[in-house]
Amino acid sequence: MDGLTIHEAAETTGWSPRMLRYIEEAGLIEPGRTEAGYRVFGPAALQRLRTLRQLLAHHDCALSDVAFAKRLRTEAELGQALERWFVERPRQPEGVEGDEWLRWEQDKHERLLAAT
Numbered sequence: 001m002d003g004l005t006i007h008e009a010a011e012t013t014g015w016s017p018r019m020l021r022y023i024e025e026a027g028l029i030e031p032g033r034t035e036a037g038y039r040v041f042g043p044a045a046l047q048r049l050r051t052l053r054q055l056l057a058h059h060d061c062a063l064s065d066v067a068f069a070k071r072l073r074t075e076a077e078l079g080q081a082l083e084r085w086f087v088e089r090p091r092q093p094e095g096v097e098g099d100e101w102l103r104w105e106q107d108k109h110e111r112l113l114a115a116t
Contacts, residue, residue, distance in 0.1 A: 003032060003040035013049045019063070020049075026067035027074075028052060 009031075010017045023029050024039070029048045032040040041049075056063060072079050096104045 003042040004046070006031075006039045006041070009039075009041035009046065009049070013046065014053070015049060023049070023052070023063070026063075027070055028066060 004012060006017045006020055009015075010020055013020075015023070020029075020031075020039075020041075024031060029045050029052075031045045032042055034040055052063075052066065055061075056066065072082070092098065092101050093104065
């Protein structure tokens, strides 16, 4: 086996095994696999983990931010939905008076929360 197990990689990189699995699930690294299916972290994966940590520290962002950025690159519909949301402006619903709008929105949120 030419690489480290997930526990060895965790010890070497400072990421927990759980975080290493999350990073892989998010598509940020692709460790190799043994014939039995165990993850093997070679030098390329270790380098990606090191530079990922540097990226997060330098730009003061979270791992979830990088995972989301990856999704934006691969899910065009998500990017388009966000672009629409950024430019949309709130509109008062028809039939709702100005002084009733706040209560209308609160009631709507409460109904949505109750439905989950």
